[in-house]
Amino acid sequence: MTTNGRLETSEPRQWKGTLGSLLSDKLSREIDAFEGQIEQKRAGKLTDEVFAEMRLRRGVYGQRYDNGQRHDGVTSRELVFPNAELTKGPGTLWDAPGMVRIKNPFGAMTADQMDMLAEVSEEYADAILHVTTRQDIQLHFVHLEETPDLMRRLGVVGITTHEACGNAIRNVTACHLAGVCTTQTFDVTPYAAAVSDFLLGHPDAQEFGRKVKPAFSGCADRPCGLVKMHDIGGIARIREVDGVERRGFEFYVGGGLGAVPHQAQLFDEFLPEEELLPICQSISRVFARLGEKDVRSRARLKFLVAKLGIEEFRRLVLEDREGLSEDSRWTAYLDDVHKGHDGPLWQIETQDKLTPTPQLEKWLGANVTQQRQPGYKVVMIYLPLGDITADQMRGLADVARRFTGDSVRMTVEQNLALRWVRESDLAALHEALNELALADPRAETITDITACPGTDTCKLGISSSRGLARTLMEHLEERGELDEVVRGLRIKISGCFNSCGQHHMADIGFWGVSRKRNGYNVPHFQVVLGGQWAENAGSYGLAIVAVPGRNIPAAMDRIIEYYVDERDGDESFQAFVTRVGKASLRTLLQDLVEVPAYEQDPSFYSNWGDPREFTLGDMGVGECAGQVVSPVEFGLQASEREVFSAQDLLDQGDFNGAADIAYRAMLIAARTLAREKEIGLGEDPEAVVAAFKTHLYDPGLFHDPFAGGKFGNYLFRVHGERSNGFEATPERARQRIEEAQLFIEAAHSYHVRTAEAVSV
Amino acid sequence: MSAQAAPEVGSRVLSEPQRVGVKVFVEDQEAFDRARMIEVFHRWIQEDRLSGTLVDVHDYTHVPEGPGVLLVAHEWHLRTDEAGGRIGFEYELKREGSGTLAERVREAIVSVLEAALALEQDTAEDNPVRFATREMVFRFTDRLAVPATDAAFEEIIPELESVLAGFYGEIPIEFERVGHARGPLTLHMKVVGDGEWTLDELLNGARSAAG
Structure with missing residues (x-):
């Protein structure tokens, strides 16, 4: 026991040794390797850039103030960490708390996983699990050196952080109702799982210039899958071929939000299920080969698709597909696809008529929805801003075991869905959720x-x-x-x-x-x-x-x-x-x-x-x-009014007019800033762009601290398009308006930065 | 694998934890103004009110029975914890430092009392906050060092009694294991003997005991 209040000395226990064979050899080796990389970085044997990409691919992100500077409301202060000279990325201090992103394909969690997530959140983070809009979980305020143990413990219950960040295939999302939805064509879950497993760490998906986000939806109408805002996406379809119903996907590529959102474009009206994995592989190969690598702001798949055009992109992918060597994994999973569902096989009990309290009634109306299987319901759990405590998560694991047969999914609206809940259990479930403070009846509402x-x-x-x-x-x-x-x-x-x-x-x-x-x-x-x-x-x-x-x-x-x-x-x-x-x-x-x-x-x-x-x-x-408004503020406000006019023209269907006005808005903003450096600057577009380039872009003054020259390049490209016979489609006009808006935002930021530099 | 299954080393269950949490409760729960704590914690960063590398303030007041307002330091977290529906200050040592379990617990107790005292002083003139001194909650999230088992519970009580004697003297206290069965080892301590203490008195007692 103890001697005079002091524990006898012993070797400190390590999770690595304790978990032993519970962790797969492969994952164990990967995490050991990452731990080795941490040690190499500490010893100065890896550059900041290389190590940053290594840790990002393991889901280990930076967090605000990790450059060691924070404004406390009065002055900017240095955060004095013990390893003050050590960094874990460019301008990123070793000891600064960071974020870890945890991948849960299609947002699924088992009760055992929920228990472990609760444990690691309270041990390594701040006891809060944050559900993201891409069905991931994020932990904040985590120290780099604790991440290998965190990963080992998650690995024991089948969770990985691998490729949760970085230029890789990110979490594969899918509608949380997949399998139980009243409007689905079929359950997309096994396909999302197959894509996730197949592409995780795949050699053909390691050389991207930016990330790739896939998504699946069971139907076209509802929003749960959000396919059209993803790099790769499939909507379930059934087609009759030779008298036989066959499964496949209405398949999209090149969507994405970010600074300039793109709607995904239709790659194939019906991609047969057996072609899903090889086509995803070929898309990865084409993107890795032809995608932008140097200019980060143009490196997403959406820019490659837009640059090549969907027809050429499709041709290149299909050409690549022809040359792929057969891989048994492409179709091996299909044997299991039609076997059944993920729900419990328990008997539906005769339901006593509920005698709801007003509170229960409100919850039933707001948070409980139909499931396609008779006798079962889907129950939504509202998480305020996607946050749930470790204690709640542990309690919810009990609820999942008791009421759902272990079927819980995260949603893209940062909530949780309990599936396979028997109607006869609703009152008891409500009571159990109420005890966990998880029965707030406002899921999927304006609040x-x-x-x-x-x-x-x-x-x-x-x-x-x-x-x-x-x-x-x-x-x-x-x-x-x-x-x-x-x-x-x-x-x-x-x-x-x-x-x-x-x-x-x-x-x-x-x-x-x-x-x-x-x-x-x-x-x-x-x-x-x-x-x-x-x-x-x-x-x-x-x-x-x-x-x-x-x-x-x-x-x-x-x-x-x-x-x-x-x-x-x-x-x-x-x-x-x-x-x-x-x-x-x-x-x-x-x-x-x-x-x-x-x-x-x-x-x-x-x-x-x-x-x-x-x-x-x-x-x-x-x-x-x-109260004096500077000429710069006047000029930038004028440019914003032009952007708004461009929106009006877009709404009226005048796409070329909208694109022209958006370009003019950029010119006004550029001239406004450049005139501070070149007083006599006129309105000739060539002169304005040249002056902007000389005085602001080339010296790096206009560069965004994070996005670099991205926004300045918008002006140069749009200016160049003027002489290249630019024809505005609705999508291109809308994108130009977005780019004009961002260029003006960057002009505001530049103005703020220079004003601060003058006043300091 | 859950921590409950953590192996024992020899005959001992406990080893030296990094993470130790201690919570003291606010006396008047209804009057506690959570929103004010955001401003207080930001000011404490400006004033370097607590020792350590103070990083930021995080607002979790939207989470029911959650961490409330969180003051993040490199070495520790301080939160206006609302777990179980009862508001208090929970101070959790997270990193750096070393020592036996008893030394870490003592450090955490002193730290939470100092933070609570700082808040009492700050609010003395306006809606004063007072902290209860006859109960505390101890939480050990370092599951390898302090597994959430019955054996660990039995073994840790004399350790805690020894530490708490430095604050309360020989007053009888009792412990109850609380929280979820799969949660971290958590103990609710109550003073069962007679006596009232201010935060200052507890801190002074501890300083005297430490010599």
Whole structure:
């Protein structure tokens, strides 16, 4: 036992030795190798760049402030870590807490996995498991040196972090109702599993310039799979061939959100099931061979498809497919596909009629849906902002064992779905969930807001997406019972243009930007309207105006009240936005764009949920700026008005006109900045672009700290297209508008950076 | 493999844990203003109010019975923990430092009391927060060092009694194992003898006992 209160010495126990044969040899070797890489990096034998890619491929990410600098609201401070000189990537300190992303193909979790996830979250992270919009789980505040043990423990229950990040095939997602959905053509689960297994670590999928995100959906109409926003996606189809029903997929490639969203293009109306894996392999090979490697911002598959055109891309893939050597794995899994379902085989009991309490009744109406198998239900569990505690997860594992036969899935709306729940168990299940504080009846409603991590933990976050989401949830709760047509709307929020919160597809979307107002930086959100969540993310919305973060609740109120008051019969929100037009919606919000003086209301100068002033060092020195609006601010606002005009033309079907105006908006922004360096600069496009290049782009001044020259290149490419007979399709016009918007955002960022440099 | 199955080394169950959590409860649960804690923790970072490398503040108040507001340091986490529906300060040593189990527990107790005292002082003039001193919760997430087993529970009690004597003297205390059967080893400690202590008195007692 102990001696005088001190434990006798012994070798410290290690998970590596303790877990022994519970871990597969392959996974054990992989994790040992990663642990070795950590040691090599510590010993200075690996460069930052190489090690960063190694750890990303193992799911180990950086996190905000990992460069060792944090603004505390008064001054920028150095975070003094023990290994101050050691780094784990470019500008990334060794000891800075990081994020680990855990892959769960199609969002499935067993009870044993949930138990282990709970354990590792409380031991290595902050006891919170964050469900992402791609059915992953993220743990935050994890130390690099603890990740091998974390991976070993997850590996014991069949979970990997391998290729959860990095330039690889990411988690394969699928609708959470797959197998139990009333509208599915067939269960896509085994196909998603097969693609995931086949491509994980596949030699043909290791040389990408960027990540590839696959998704599957059981039907075309519903949004659960979101196929059209993915790099690779399949929608279940059945076709009769020679009198026999055959399974296959309506197969898409080249979709993606990010800064400039692309709708996926149809690769094949019917890709037979036996061709799914070889075609995915060939797509990987073509992408690895021809995809952009040097310019990160053009390296996603969507850019290759757009560059080659879908016909040429298809030809190259099919040509590659012809040359592939036969692989038994392509079809081996099909033997098991038709065998059955993943549900429990327990008997349906005769159901006593429920005598619901008001609370139970509300929950039944909001969170319980039909399952295709009679006698069973799907129960949604609302997770606020995708977060669940370790204690809740452990309790939920018990619930899964007791009520679902171990069938739990994460959803792309950051919730959980319990499947195969007997109708006769609903009351008892509600009680069990209530004890875990997991019976909130608001799943898949307007108050079930999706948000990316934003400034909470993400290095790229500009505005606080989670802070705004919390505020909007509370605000909507305070409004009381909402009109039925409003309850089903979706709000989605991203902290920057990168779309991790999927704002493009929301009825009402927001993405974080910064504006220089009254001499200060002010957190804003672009308001995005008109996105379509249904039909697998059928269309994307466009930003109509940037509103200060503090005024977003008021903006949301006006939008939903306008819809309630002015909608035409059963008109959908998307149809309503199209009918009334973005100009009218912009007018509706116009006065909310104003920012009061700092002395009048300093809250405008902070993010929601963060009392620190939103600045990088110029607080208190902006008095001389007073209420004066600089010529740069005037110019950038003019360029934003042009972008809005381009949107109007797009809505009216004038695609060439929209593209031209978007280009003009970029020129205005470029000229506005370049004129600070070259006073006499006129309006000739050649001269403007040349001056922009000379004074801002070439010296690297316009470069984004993370995206580099990406946004400046938009201008050069669009300018070049002018003389190359550019013909605007609806998609190309919309993309150009997106690029113009991003170019102007980059101009704002440049203006903020230079203003700060002057005032410091 | 769950920690419950962690092997014993020789006849001992316990070894030296990195992670030790101690929670003290807020007295007036209803009056506790969670939103204010975001501002308080940000200010504590500005003022270097607690020792360690203070990194950031994280708001989890939207999570029912969750960590509340989290102050993240490189070496530890401090949260306005709401587990079980009862709000308190939980201080969890996460990294760095070393020592026996008793030394780590003592360090965690001192740290949580210092943090609680800082909050009592900060709020003295406005909606004052007071912490209860007759109960604590100990949580050991370091499952290899402190497995969540009956044997570990039995073995750890004398360790904790020895440490707590430095704070409370020879006052009788009792322990109850709480939490989920598959959760980390968690013990609820209550003082059963007579006595009232302020946070300051507990800290001073510990300093005196340590010499």
